[in-house]
Amino acid sequence: MNYTFSPSPTVSVPVSGRSERFPVHRIYCVGRNYEEHAKEMGFTGREPPFFFLKPADAVVVADEGLTAPLPYPSLTANFHHEIELVVAIGQGGRNIRAEDAAQHIFGYAVGLDMTRRDLQGEMKKQGRPWSIGKGFDHSAPIGAITPAAQAGDIEQAALWLQVNGEDRQRSNVSQLIWNIGEIVQHLSQAWELQPGDLIYTGTPAGVAAVVRGDTLSAGVDGLCGIELKVV
Template sequence: MEYVFAPAPAVAVPIADDVDSASTRECFPVRRVYCVGRNYAAHAREMGHDPDREPPFFFSKPADAVVYVAPGTTGEFPYPSRSSDVHHEMELVVAIGRGGHDIAAEQALEHVYGYAIGLDMTRRDLQAEAKKMGRPWDLAKGFDHSAPLGPIHPVSRVGHIEHGAIWLKVGGIERQRSDVSQLIWSTAETIAYLSTLFALAPGDLIFTGTPEGVAAVERGDLIEGGVDGLGRLSVRVV
């Protein structure tokens, strides 16, 4: 087969223990990126919604919105055009290693390869406009560089992340803090429900939702955040 132009390179995220390898490294190839909306009760309230356990809802980002940030380094997040209100959202990210459809919640964690920490950067002004007009959120969520991500930590090394602090600071000042145990829909429940809507496959990433404290960032801001057991993520807004 011949292409009319060279295909884009595959998006891949290094595995945590191999990030310092000088030559070859094991990487997780990204297929799709799913995100869960309003999955912490306090965040649902701050966004003006009732946090009762309604069915989860999802949106997507393109795979090439993922930007890998190596541990001990500071990545760059270019402030997007056509927006003047961009918010940070720190999240636990699930990496799917085994696919399936209509997965039972009791078996869902068997499909997890590992976990990472990521930022769901959001054009809040464009999202508010889309909500008001009943339009999709694509422009608000799926823009370039909107998913900074740390390395993926295999379950075989860190176990399943079902509790532990999740936090974020901007300029050294804490803005977000909660515990992964406060997810309205757990990782297993989220995988099970999502698999009734899409056939999941190896390479899928699931951003599981953000806690309260989302707020705007400005050029020059240093964003730092993390989840217990998964290290920290550092990104500069440029």
């Protein structure tokens, strides 16, 4: 096939313990999916789940044992971290039942939903889309994907984020308002999920700003941790 210019390479994420990589199709994110984070953002309760997307090429791969550079984005003075469990879809589908979701999951990874909080806040005030605050370049750092069979009891896994060695966020996946199966069910009612989709499942309380020179370390029990330095 002829193109007007050479297509960009396929965005992909390493798979722990394997030579092949996981090709990324879409990135879905779940908003306000931990109660304490919802409260710190001014909301409470089990509101219906809602979603936003990031472009696939927003991925920043943070290889285990290495510190990946994370560029400080333009147009912001309030660049926030959000630690998240990421679900990697291996088998697509539409209208997937929550109890069947595990059959569609390839594995799990540690991810960060980086946010230009000042721009997001301004869009909220104006009733406009959040894309400029959430879907910018380098806004979706992620570690190697651990296949589901090797990930342990992910529904009870602790997750945490430190900045320069000090705790910022610490919680447990069991504290999700909408659990993994429910997230897959709701998403697959709105979109037909495809192999290669990544789902960032939400962040706990403790989101805060980082600046150039800060080192972010994040982990989820049973998965490959990540480390990044803001540059």
